[in-house]
Amino acid sequence: MSKIDSVTVRDSLSVSFTVGAYGVAFGAAAVANGFSVVQSCLLSLLTFSGASQFAVIGVVGAGGSAISGIATASLLGIRNALYGVIMAPRLKVSGLRRVIAAQITIDESTGVALGAEKRNEAAMRHAFWLTGSAVFIFWNLFTVAGALGAQAMGDTRAWGLDSAVPAAFLGLLWPRLEKNSDRALAIVSIIFAIAMTPILPAGLPIIATAFIAITVGLRR
């Protein structure tokens, strides 16, 4: 492997540490929602996709079925497949390397890699591997810390953890709301989910909003 340039290292590590630190919020929220420390850590190791992880603990923690939680998390995970489609022809890897590349194909590794592409092809590949691996390490270490911390806290509501999860979702949602039509979809989804909560089993009001998105997408 050729030498990694300092801009790539700086970009990759600053993103990785910031995002990884956020694993504290996940670990704590997972335990607050009834998941064990081991389950919380397994989600970070194996699922390794923030939005999907928060979704499954959110839905199951609110009393939804495992299927509802898995479905919501998986719908959010579809974008990782699209990132894979974008990255595969750029990385050109196979076998075990492809398995590892797939596991670390997330928002951050894809984003930093595509950002580095304008410098050169090597920088793009370095950025992908470095960002993906560093997020993986930080995210998992911080998850353990958050999960153990929350376990020691007792009543996690007294520490505000029940607000950390919706705030996290809002933080993930915010950058996607640039167009008015997207804001309208967000508002409709919020109203629909609240209105349906007393009527539908837990989890379903969330999954149902995906169909609103599909309907809107097909019409436009």
Added chain:
Amino acid sequence: MNTFWFATIGTSVIAFALKFAGHSIPQQWLENPKLQKINALIPIALLSALVAVQTFTSESKVMIDHRLAGLCTAVVALLLKAPFPVVVISAAVTSAVMYNWL
């Protein structure tokens, strides 16, 4: 196997399957513009619904409590372009204050 284990393992298996599928399927399969559009819209709908359900409901009942204060703080933090961890922590602190003292 209880709900939490089933959810943990099921989510993990599908998450990896999706990632690996992306690296393995022919590129032109996903080039349909409508599919791209829908893929951009689904996270907006789901994340909005998750914000709503996590803030305004508890055990299938609609309710307004300390979590709304946390969410409002998060909105202010985002409007001020605060970094991610600041958004989450400021929301948690506000919510904790409301929960403990009100």
